[in-house]
Amino acid sequence: MKCSNKRIFLPDQREQCTPAYLSFSTLSPSQLDTAPVIPEDLLPSTPLNLELLCKKREGPEDEDSARKLCDAILAGESLEDLIPKIVSCSALSAAVRAAARGHVRALHALRLAGAALDAADTNMRTPLMHAVLELGDKDKKGKEKLVVRLLLSRGADASSVDEEGNAAVHWCAAAGAARALVQLLRAAPHATHARNAHADTPLHVAARQGHYACVVILLAQGARNSAGELPADVCTGACHSAISLNMQMTLAMGGHVPRRKLLCSDISNGREAFPIPCVNEVDDEPAPDEFTYVTQHVMPHHLHIDDTVETLQGCECKGGDCSAGAGGGECACVTLSVRRWYARGRLRADFPYHDPPMLFECNHTCACNLKKCANAVVTRARSLGATFVHTEVFRAGGARGLLLSRGADASSVDEEGNAAVHWCAAAGAARALVQLLRAAPHAAHARNAHADTPLHVAARQGHYACVVILLAQGARTDVENSAGELPADVCTGACHSAISLNMQMTLAMGGHVPRRRLLCSDISNGREAFPIPCVNEVDDEPAPDEFTYVTQHVMPHHLHIDDTVETLQGCECKGGDCSAGAGSGECACVTLSVRRWYARGRLRADFPYHDPPMLFECNHTCACNLKKCANAVVTRARSLGATFVHTEVFRAGGARGWGLRATRRVARGSPVAAYCGELLPAARADTRAADHYMFALDVKDDLLEQCVDKTQLCVDAAVYGSAARFMNHSCRPNVAPVRVFTACRDLRLPVVTLFATKDVQPGDELTFDYGDKFWSVKSKWMKCECGAPTCRYPVKADSEEAET
Ligand SMILES: C[S@@+](CC[C@H](N)C(=O)[O-])C[C@H]1O[C@@H](n2cnc3c(N)ncnc32)[C@H](O)[C@@H]1O
Structure with a gap:
């Protein structure tokens, strides 16, 4: 991929300085989603609200009106000329027409104008079906193919069915449109098993028509082959061989389908500190739901349980950690257990697992400090729930080999x-x-x-x-x-x-292998509190290993960073939690941030992500209690490393390469990750050959004036980097970078912290907006592949004409 020397930019501190470099949108992502703005280049005159105009349609529809409208938009006709064509045509028929004709830009314009691309015509066929119907044998028609891609990327529903129960995949299978079929199945994998009014699956249809490529694609996607008339019954030749072989493979694997299905993201229903996913890689059994998950016993009938203080017999190791062994004068609870069985929070190596003694832990009546007590291992673990390690429930299938089950x-x-x-x-x-x-x-x-x-x-x-x-x-x-x-x-x-x-x-399949491969169990190499697996479900690319994972910046050359006590300006909230807002007599650090932006460890709902202020957190020179300080969110998160939530690196495919996604839910406003890498003077960064991972920390001139050293800095995460280096761009992002100052207040060196701008669900890719400044340069060589309905750079700047 060809790249320029332009960098990813941080948002502007607009309140305090004049915008120059920074081009992070001042539109909020939600505005981008809803406003039906027609791109200027599609319309010659003032922006036009096609949605409203389409609604104004009156009288019978002229047969050619939809086509005329599409052609007129493409020809760049004036507003005055467009209006009569628009009022005589429904948005739906225009969309259907545009889809069938492969008019990508007209469809794009209609979509932006608010036309519902999933609306069905009188035969219950959607524009997506019409686009697919036009695809001929061997998928030759380039424009229609583009339309299918555009419709899918704009959220068209691939599983809608027409009046005969045929989904778009049935039509693809009938037309032998193999590439479109791959696209459709990526968007809606379950469409593989869709059945029409004759109970035909797409595999039946493809097999009957003799479309071999479609047959193997459907088989690779796990199409079933055991319903009524089997797909193998409706074909001969190569299609028949492929289906038969698949049947034999399924049989040979004893019905074992190695695809991992996530049946439920947390079988504990939120009751455990570590959610327990339920997966099935073996058969079609759904998640077990015949029980209620509990983390403590429930008593259907009254039972007399003796939990008196007398029975509890708390020890008397005042404020201690009960680490002394059993014997006279030593911890009474340890003595009850005969000897000290715990060491460093685990059972000792010589614990007799075959004939285990009862263990008596210290309890809430003991005089010791339960937080550090060496004899309160399960007591502390119980605060997590009933499962103290990360687990998942999985379908084990039939009996296992003895050796394997014993860990051979x-x-x-x-x-x-x-x-x-x-x-x-x-x-x-x-x-x-x-x-x-x-x-x-x-x-x-x-x-x-x-x-x-x-x-x-x-x-x-x-x-x-x-x-x-x-x-x-x-x-x-x-x-x-x-x-x-x-x-x-x-x-x-x-x-x-x-x-x-x-x-x-x-x-x-174009090399597309839909199986999830775990390439590495922790790409951070043990440096993060939450390990970061690397998986590939897309192609054969091995795990990226061209960089060294770091959780703090590395400096290839000496840089003068101002971290003096004077610059740190600690607050004076003695022993406090700095929860008071900004203003006289209130926390000096909160005041520096203009107002109190954190609430309950997250950014408040009204935080302006599109134009974020700098955040000054309390630091080690402050008088407050940093453990409970409400203004030390990133400071505390940094003790976990540089990635503060559970994530995994995954193969995003296409030009996007690798990406980072959440594996657990992340609440809006939570700090997600810090962008770490090599810290360089901007001038030196400009001389580096590649810029894929370059993050400019640009400080505005007036702020730079206040710095002792006036060198602008950049972070290059190409050779050394944290997980944030894998975050791709999206025009509809779910995280945003914010400048946060923790243990250093040199204005040139904030912790670039990516915060969740919306609730993120497990499996959601974590993306931020690289900014128009970045794309205004990059779009000459590449297009944005974020797939958002409001993507700002869906085509390369210089190839836009060619696409139409
Ligand atoms: C910071 S890296 C992101 C991680 C990268 N995808 C990887 O494989 O390591 C930025 C680069 O990823 C690619 N990229 C990120 N978002 C993209 C998008 N929406 N469309 C196309 N390419 C993208 C571009 O090559 C960009 O220069």
Whole structure:
């Protein structure tokens, strides 16, 4: 990708200085979503409210009016000329017409004008269906394809059905429009299983029409093949072979579908500190819902439980931590447990798990300090609920191999580099192979001393069942061994057909492999309190490893940063929590921030994210109690690292590369992450070859004047960086960067803190707006792929004409 030397910009401190560089929109994201503004370049005269005009339609509709309207918008006709065409045409028929004709820009204009792109015509067909209907064999028509993409990115409902119960995927399958089918299935994966009035699935339709590419795409997406007349019954030739092989693969895997389905994000219903997701990678069983989750016993009938102070027998280790062992004069509770069984918050190595003693922990009647007491391990853990570690409920399926269930390492290798899966593949032990791969999915890609994968081995030995199991597990067909042989080169017959078909399927999907692969369990390398997994559900790209994860800036060269006590100007709220607002006699730090912007550890609802003020938090020189200070939100969050919520790095696909998404809910106003990297003088940053991760900390001239050193600074997260470096741009973002000053008040060096601007749900990508300044330069080389309905740069600046 070609890039300029323009940087990502922070928002402007407009109250105190004249805007120059900064171009973060002064429109709030919600304004961007609702205002039906027609782009200037689409209309020659003053902005026109097409929505209102479309509503004014009166009298019978002229057959050609929709087409005329589209053509007129495209031709840039004047407002006076457009009005008569608009009033004689409904927005729906114009949208349908534009969709069928592949008029991308007309559709875009209608969408911005407020036309409902999901409205159906008299046959209950939506513009999306019309666009798909126009797609011919082999998906040749470029404009219609663009229309499908535009409609999907603007939120068109891919699962709407017409009067015959056909969804857009049925029409794609009928037309053999393979690429559009991939797009539709990405937008609505469940449409794979949609059934029309004849109970036909898209797989039936594609198979009947003999559209092989569509068949393999639907199979790869998990299309079912066991309803009434089977898809295999309605076809012959290549389609039939593909469907039959898929049936055999499903059988060989014992019905095991390795796709991970998240059935429920927290089976504890919010009762545990660590939510417990429920996933099923095995079958179609829904989440268990026949019980009520509790974190303490419920008593259906009265029971006399003795919880008197006398029975509790609290110890007398006044203010202590009860770390002394059992014996005279030592903690009474530890003595009750016979000896001290805990060390560093865990059971000691010699604890007799086979015949465990009863443990008596210190309790609320003890004289010790329960926060630090060494004999209150479960007592403290109980404050989290009933589950003290991160867990998930999963579908275990049938009985497991004894060894595997006892934790045997399925990925260990012998002296020739063969793992247990290689030996299974060699012996043709299909069932054991399934168990091994469940325990260690990555073993499917293991390579021995000859660079043979288990697929090479199984194929060479002609073990067909093992071959299909390995293929179903995502074993790669394009990996050469040290003799330069692909798995397909070392076999013949059924194994060869299975491997070749799989290669074709991968090609037909454009390399798109929808299986979730965990590439790394913590990309932060243990540096964050919440580990950050890296997953790829899109392609074969390995985890990014070209950078070193840091949670604070690194300085390649010495920089003069002013962190003197004088500049830090601590407040004088002795022992207090600084919760008073700004004003005389109130917390000096809050006053510096103009007003109190935090409430309950988050930014207040009225915080101006589109034009954020600088926030001055209390710091280590303040007189307040930093543990409870209401003005030390980021300061405290920073003790976790640079990422303050649960996230994962994922493959966003397309030009967006990697992205960062939340794996737990994040409330609006919460600090999400700090942008860390190499701290550079701006002049030096400009000389760096790549600018993908460059964040300009630009300070306005009048503020710069107040700094001891007047060098503007930049953060480059390319070589050293925190998770925020993975945040992509969106024109409809859910986080926004704010300058926060914590332990340093050099105005050039805020903590660039990304706050949630709306409630973020698990799975939502975390994105911020890079700003018009960034895109005004970048859009010459790339278009924005954020997919927001109000995307400001959906096409490259210099290719816009070509698109129409
Ligand atoms: C700070 S990085 C974001 C992380 C990056 N995607 C990665 O793979 O590491 C910024 C770069 O990501 C890409 N990018 C981010 N948002 C994008 C968008 N909405 N459309 C296209 N490319 C985007 C651009 O190449 C941009 O220069």
